[in-house]
Amino acid sequence: MRKTKAIPYTEGEREQLQRLARSRNTAQKVVLRSRIVVKKMEGLSQETIAEQLGTSRVTVRLWQKRYQSGGIQALLKDAPRSGRIPQLPAEKEKEIIEATLHSTPADATHWSVRTMAEAQKISRMAVHRVWKKYNIKPHKVKTFKISKDPNFVEKVKDVGLYLNPPDRALVLSVDEKSQIQALDRTQPGLPMKKGYAGTMTHDYKRHGTTTLFAALNILDGKVISACMQKHRQDEFLKFLKQIDKETPKDLDLHLIADNYGAHKTPRVQAWLKKHPRFTMHFTPPSSSWLNMVERFFSELTTKRVRRGVFRSVAELEKAILDFIEKHNENPRIFTWIKDADTILAKVAKCKEVLGTGH
Numbered sequence: 001m002r003k004t005k006a007i008p009y010t011e012g013e014r015e016q017l018q019r020l021a022r023s024r025n026t027a028q029k030v031v032l033r034s035r036i037v038v039k040k041m042e043g044l045s046q047e048t049i050a051e052q053l054g055t056s057r058v059t060v061r062l063w064q065k066r067y068q069s070g071g072i073q074a075l076l077k078d079a080p081r082s083g084r085i086p087q088l089p090a091e092k093e094k095e096i097i098e099a100t101l102h103s104t105p106a107d108a109t110h111w112s113v114r115t116m117a118e119a120q121k122i123s124r125m126a127v128h129r130v131w132k133k134y135n136i137k138p139h140k141v142k143t144f145k146i147s148k149d150p151n152f153v154e155k156v157k158d159v160g161l162y163l164n165p166p167d168r169a170l171v172l173s174v175d176e177k178s179q180i181q182a183l184d185r186t187q188p189g190l191p192m193k194k195g196y197a198g199t200m201t202h203d204y205k206r207h208g209t210t211t212l213f214a215a216l217n218i219l220d221g222k223v224i225s226a227c228m229q230k231h232r233q234d235e236f237l238k239f240l241k242q243i244d245k246e247t248p249k250d251l252d253l254h255l256i257a258d259n260y261g262a263h264k265t266p267r268v269q270a271w272l273k274k275h276p277r278f279t280m281h282f283t284p285p286s287s288s289w290l291n292m293v294e295r296f297f298s299e300l301t302t303k304r305v306r307r308g309v310f311r312s313v314a315e316l317e318k319a320i321l322d323f324i325e326k327h328n329e330n331p332r333i334f335t336w337i338k339d340a341d342t343i344l345a346k347v348a349k350c351k352e353v354l355g356t357g358h
Contacts, residue, residue: 004043004044004045004046005043006040006041006042006043007037007040007041007064007067007068009041013071013072014038014041016072017034017037017038017041017072017075018034018038020034020072020075021034021035021038030075030076032053032055032059033063033066033067033075034075035053036049036053036055036059036060036063036064037063037064037067037075039052039053040060040064040067046060046061046064063075066079085129086126088122088126088129088130092120092122093130093133095120096116096120096127096130096131097130097134097136099111099116099119099120100116100131100136100138101136105119110138110139111138112138112139113125113127113128113131144350145286146286146347146350146351146354147284147285147286147287148285148286149284149285149287151284152284152287152347153344155281155282155283155284155287155290156284156287156290156340156343156344156347157340158256158281158283159290159336159338159339159340159343160339160340161218161254161256161281162218162292162336163336163339165218165219165254166252166254168250168251168252169251169252169253169254170217170218170219170247170248170251170252170253170254171217171218171219171254171256172215172216172217172218172224172243172247172253172254172255172256173215173216173218173256173291173292173293174213174214174215174216174239174243174255174256174257174291174293175214175257175258175288175291175293175294175297176211176212176213176214176231176236176260177211177212177214177297177300178209178211178231179209179211180209180210180211180212180305180316180320181206181208181209181316182206182207182208182209182210182310182311182312182313182315182316183204183205183206183207183308183309183310184204184205184207184309184310184311185200185201185203185204185205185309186201186203186204186205187201189201200307200309207310207311207312207313207316208312208313209229209313210227210228210229210313210316210317210320211227211228211229211230211231211235212225212226212227212297212300212320213225213226213227213228213231213235213236213239214293214296214297214324215239215243215255215293216292216293216296216334218292218336220331220333221331221332221333221334222327222328222331223293223296223324223327223328223331224242224243224246224247225320225321225324226238226239226242227317227320227321229313231260231262232262233262233265233267233268235262236262236263236268237267237268237271240268240271240272240275240278243255244275244278251277252277252279253277253278253279254279254281255278255279255280255281256281256282256283256290256291256292257280257281257282257283257291258282258283258288258291259282259283259284259285263280263282264282292334292336295334296327296334300320300323300324303323304319304320304323305319305320
């Protein structure tokens with residue numbers, strides 16, 4: 001057992017503490033405190049006392065200090081507590097909310113708990129409680145873009161394909177994820193272990209890029225895919241031919257795609273006329289969120305690409321295609337729940353708030 005310098009005491013105090021430590025009629029918290037002090041009188045270290053009594057060193061240190069400053073009486077009762085958190089008047093809460101929503105500090109773009117606390121002459125925790133109560137988060141901002149497409153309403157109504165696909169037809173959400181980089185870290189990272197996250201260097205080496213073409217089947221969640229070096233009309237046509245081969249010939253195909261120029265070239269239009277079972281549905285500009293395959297791209301990036309280490313484009317493409325193959329073995333179906341009317345109502349409300357006629 002480790003020994004340290006014993007705390008000073010008198011025999012009378014020691015006897016009284018030993019009686020408290022052995023008593024069956026004393027509160028257990030007082031018994032523990034008495035035992036801590038008695039063992040400290042014997043010169044035992046805080047670590048040894050904590051181990052023998054099944055408590056923490058913080059507790060041992062606390063009651064040693066309490067005894068040295070207040071004697072035995074300090075062990076018999078708890079110290080005064082802070083009490084209930086003081087409540088701000090409703091008028092003060094309103095001032096904080098109004099200031100947060102309709103003003104900014106002189107030297108910043110948004111308020112923090114500390115700058116607001118200083119301006120309102122209250123504690124930062126009081127500001128934090130008010131913001132939490134009303135779910136106000138000045139430190140966060142979300143990005144948005146309202147499409148200016150004159151045919152926005154008609155194109156949004158094509159979302160109905162997700163909820164009510166036509167009979168004897170497949171609905172495919174089609175898009176390219178371009179410029180996926182094959183990144184290799186400059187140094188090996190450290191593995192994750194108990195108490196520590198895995199690490200990787202902030203800098204990297206580029207080994208080229210690839211473009212993933214993907215068509216998400218809305219019915220069963222499977223993905224038709226291909227990796228190509230570019231994403232021009234030639235590559236898009238090649239992918240359309242792949243879709244034609246990998247889907248049942250007796251079904252019509254409704255493809256939801258964005259307004260990228262390669263999707264609308266004369267060559268593409270001519271090919272589509274020769275294959276009437278293909279029908280293209282284009283999302284409005286600045287509305288890629290209407291294309292469900294973007295959700296799959298997000299999952300691919302999060303689970304396989306972002307933290308991956310790739311020493312060549314071939315290695316990157318293999319990782320992507322292996323991920324998609326595994327996905328197709330047990331596909332996850334993404335369920336679209338918002339109909340066109342709900343989406344248009346939200347967009348109309350956004351336009352009203354912004355005061356724009358676009």
